[in-house]
Amino acid sequence: YPLCALAVSDERPVSTQSTWGFPKWEANLINENSQLIEDGMVTIRLQRGGAKKRPFYQIVVADSRFSRDGRFIEKVGFFNPIAAGQEEKLRLDLSRVEHWVGQGASLSDRVAKLVKDARKAA
Numbered sequence: 001y002p003l004c005a006l007a008v009s010d011e012r013p014v015s016t017q018s019t020w021g022f023p024k025w026e027a028n029l030i031n032e033n034s035q036l037i038e039d040g041m042v043t044i045r046l047q048r049g050g051a052k053k054r055p056f057y058q059i060v061v062a063d064s065r066f067s068r069d070g071r072f073i074e075k076v077g078f079f080n081p082i083a084a085g086q087e088e089k090l091r092l093d094l095s096r097v098e099h100w101v102g103q104g105a106s107l108s109d110r111v112a113k114l115v116k117d118a119r120k121a122a
Helices: 001-011 029-038 092-101 107-122
Strands: 041-049 054-063 074-079 090-092
Touching: 001 092, 041 090, 054 107, 090 107, 092 107
Parallel strands: none
Antiparallel strands: 041 054, 054 074, 074 090
């Protein structure tokens, strides 16, 4: 049997794809990110935090298949929609956003508006 030979020789097949087509988590993170960008699956979007009725959003670079508040690749800023007075409403690392957009990442509609506002303010 081939499985017995595989177990005896302690060799594992080298593959970066699982049986369902998703990248295996053991794959090199840089190679995984490069492949995701080539496939157009990386997006810059909001990740909700905060308490009930008091939202606070992190702006993150994430694989579009991950859940909204789940795993992400990199944090590039935050957005506080209920900031009052002298509180900071938006902080965004525009150089990192430009880097990811240059690599092929897409922006969500709300993040595109926030980036536009941040550029105007800078």
